[in-house]
Amino acid sequence: MQAYRRFDSNHAFFYAYSLAKKHKKELIVYEGLRSDYPWNSERIHKFILEGMYDNQTRADELGINYWPFVESKFNPARGILKEISKDAAAIVTDDFPCFIIPEQITKLAGKVNCPVYAVDSNSLLPLSRFEKEASAARILRIWIHKEFLKGMPKFTKQKWEKEDLQGLHQNSKPPKGFGLPKDLDSFLNTIDFKENVSPATGIKGGRNEALKILKSFVSKKLKDYEIGRSNPNPPNLTATSGLSPYLHFGHIGIEEIFNAVLEISSKGKWNPERLSHQKPGDREHFYSDSTSANHFLDELITWRDIGYLFFWKNKPSRIHLENLPDWVKSNFKKHKSDTREYLYTLEQFESAKTHDELWNAAQIELVKTGRMHNYMRMLWGKKVIEWTKTYEEAFQILEHLNNKYAYDGRNPNSYTGILWCFGLFDRPWFPERNVFGNVRFMSSDSTKKKFKMNTYLEYIDELSGNSDLLFP
Structure with missing residues (x-):
């Protein structure tokens, strides 16, 4: 295990x-x-x-x-x-x-x-069903939907009872040294960790916590997911599940989440016949009549699978800029000597000391809570590319910060999410820009125009103790 x-x-x-x-x-x-x-x-x-x-x-x-x-x-x-x-x-x-x-x-x-x-x-469908990795979510979405229409995935036993396991011989005792610490906090104090990162306040690991979070999400937030997930807000006001760390560490299974979402969105009446047989690739209507449920399941299945499938074919420990498509590499080769208006070191990034209040806010959220609002994560990654000397340095900084602080770091989706900021799974955008070329550009100014940021910034202010300094 x-x-x-x-x-x-x-x-x-x-x-x-x-x-x-x-x-x-x-x-x-x-x-x-x-x-x-x-x-x-x-x-x-x-x-x-x-x-x-x-x-x-x-x-x-x-x-x-x-x-x-x-x-x-x-x-x-x-x-x-x-x-x-x-x-x-x-x-x-x-x-x-x-x-x-x-x-x-x-x-x-x-x-x-x-x-x-x-x-x-790793997912609802065995990754071996797919001949190759997908270059974009719209492509993988069609593949996944077609596989569903061939027949529902075979789920494993959802919950065991003691009687199910009777008849197995269970008499051996573990060797000396096995077992869990009696006092967790005291034990943690004995470990020489390489990274000095404290547990986030209010975050608890484990299956029991994961099941509570799932129940709360499907009953209170799922109905608002389609329109409520994008606007940066505190977690309690954002219609997202918060289950990513629990999926990463396997405290909850994707089948359980899938079943719970369809059970509540269909009021207990869902069955495989409710799948849309009209148009594979339609993320609005494929799984159920609820567009919010469909949007959530598309994130849970399509966007999660695209990262896992990207790793599956070769199973490297990590991926990096060499894994980007050729059009992105050509862009970066052309723009590698472009002038950067701002340049920051890892230490400045890590302690949220840039000129940009939105970027600083996203970094503070990551450090303090081990998570980051998804839209802010995209902006966070894009700006590091813009404010470092080289694309390689930007990748190294993003990998380090994400894997050091995020509960759901060190994951296929961590890496493909970072590389999305560099153009992976995306298309060329126009006009061509400084540093980015035809890779999608994002700015804090456009984010402020798109969303009302006051509530999010007030939340970050509370996290940082009403101080301008991340590390007092």
Whole structure:
């Protein structure tokens, strides 16, 4: 359990259960947490651990042999999986296509003496159904809709009962060193994190919190999603789900969100026959009669999948400017020597000390809350491109800030979202501009004209303690 960290609605867990039953072997669920992953911090560590505590509770309810392991100075994670799998019939894990996980799976398969099965639980549709990555959302949308019309995806078991797992031998005890810390905050103080980032106030990880957030979203905000999601506002006034971190760490599954959205938008009457058979690619009407539900599901499925599929074909740990389309590379080659009106260092960006109040506000929101309003994230990325000496430096700064502070960083959509600012999945725009060429341009002035920003700026002012300084 390394990407999709839950028991319910989990294809990998269901497959592991099926193998255990077939081979009449014990089912042991191992969930580990290293301390040395890139961009590690107390913020990310605590969020993951809160999910592990929820998993321990759920495992106890179901009678599952759950072996969590949390690395520390005095409890290093060396050779653990090889040791506990020496008599295994098979190892089942998550086929997550990004960050450190693809490399970990490859190394694991080379060290153990049993088959290693990596299960794709990344989306509603298996990513292997698509022959190649999509160059734009409008293209992938059509592909996805056509696949749906061939037949609904096969969902896994949504919720387990203790009786479902009876008959499995669950008698082994974990080796010494396994188990969760008794006092979470005290334990976190013992870790030498590379990044000094505190947990965000009011943010809690774990499955229980994810399910609460989902319930609140579909009952209170979903109906306003189509028109209410774009305007920058505090999270409680913005019609977005807030589920991205929980999806990233696998505390909730995309199937659960899909079902909950269609259940409430159709008042319990949804079934596959309600899919639009008229026009694959129609994001307004394809899934249901609710345009807000359709817009949300298009973000959840099409725009999420486009990032995952981009990684899926090669499974690199990260992507960078070399992955941009040729027209963008030509633009940047032509404009690389353009004069930049402003130039800022990483330190100035990180501490929100630019001349632009909207950019500073977006950065403060990221640092303080681990999230950023989606429209502001696009503006945030575009301006870093404009205010750095080179496109390569801009990418490095955006990657670092996003992965250091965002709860949902280190994800396929983190990288494709950053590269969207450079032109990925977009088209050429005219007129041609300084620095950007034909890559889409965004400005704070146009944002102020498009939206009423007072409420958002007041919210940021509260986050920063009514101070002009991000780090007093």
